[in-house]
Amino acid sequence: MAEKKDLDFTYTTIDEIFRLSMGETADYSGAKYDGDFTLTLEQAQKAKHKFIADSLGIEKGSKVLDMACGWGPFCQYVTQERAASCIGLTLSEGQAEACQKNGMNVLVKDCRHVKPDDFGTFDAISCIGGLEHFCSVEEWKAGKQEKVYSEFFEMLGNLLPKGGKFYMQTMTFSKNMINYEELDIHAEKGSAPHVMALMVKEFPGSWLPYGPEMVIRNASPVFKIISQESGRHDYIETIGQWRKKFRKFNLKKYMLYLSLIPKYIMDKEFRHQVAVFRISPNKVCFEKNIMNHFRLVFEKI
Ligand SMILES: C[S@@+](CC[C@H](N)C(=O)[O-])C[C@H]1O[C@@H](n2cnc3c(N)ncnc32)[C@H](O)[C@@H]1O
DSSP states (O other): OOOHHHHIIIIITTHHHHHHHHOTTOOOSOOOOTTOTTSOHHHHHHHHHHHHHHHHTOOTTOEEEEESOTTOHHHHHHHHHHOOEEEEEESOHHHHHHHHHTTOOEEEOOTTSOOHHHHOOOSEEEEESOGGGTSOHHHHHTTOHHHHHHHHHHHHHTTSOTTOEEEEEEEEEOTTOOOGGGOOTTSSTTSHHHHHHHHHHHSTTOOOOBHHHHHHHHHTTTEEEEEEEEOHHHHHHHHHHHHHHHHSOOHHHHHHHHHTHHHHHHOHHHHHHHTHHHHOHHHHHHHTTSEEEEEEEEEEO
16 A cells, blocks of 8 residues: 555645645545536535535534545535534645644544544544555555455444445546556656556555446445446546646745755656646546546445
8 A cells, every 4th residue: 555655745745735726624536516617626526525425424413534534625524514523534744734733633544444442433434535545556466456455345344333334436447547567657748658657656655446346346245335426527627627726826835836846856756756747647547538536335234
């Protein structure tokens, strides 16, 4: 799986830039436009929160665990809009500090290893954009990907009562995914081998499931699937909106961008990693159907 240092690279490095661009407690996962791109990004993220909270049956007094909580948008929604209680878990120090500063109950903890002894059991659990980080390239190469997911669902089952709901949304590989051997950072810009090589650099330690089937299959000893839908087109729109916001001028943010220039000049690996500000590999992967994105609601059996 992606280790803490990987996630600190991905999320803590951009922590302040992200909050200055999107807002203190914004989402860093696909929004729910349902194809209506007249909605603002904020409206579509709110629609996502409502959909998840409704799917999970979250109401006043519910005890919720938000795994991989990022900057805490869903925790904030369920506590403020549903009067529920929420514990958020992240592996990024920067995100946890920001969430705590914003009044949320968020801890740095690996959500793949939560026991009932840690916080008790929950009425509902969410994991929005976390599963992408659970299996590393090395684990996939060693044939351990299914094991990573099945162990995760087994652990999850101990945290919910029978009939308890779990929501996850995750990127998956899709029908145009290429062979790993074809990934090439020097390939033609924007080609499948190039964008997939950038993806691996942007998200170190992270390899995606091969379709929702792989996730559902590994959940099946403990969970049945209640609903599934693709959010691929919605994710393309989400990323387009993020790019505009990352570019929008803000003096403090632009000073932060400037402070990264020496590292950019000296560190070739970092140059590849921040190439994502120019090309957006995940957007291209969704457009080319190399990747898809799914919203999955499960029920404990
Ligand atoms: C794409 S962000 C999504 C954040 C948030 N759920 C949202 O929708 O805005 C991925 C998050 O997964 C977290 N994460 C990845 N692996 C994790 C793990 N094993 N334990 C806890 N958090 C993890 C990262 O720290 C980051 O907060």
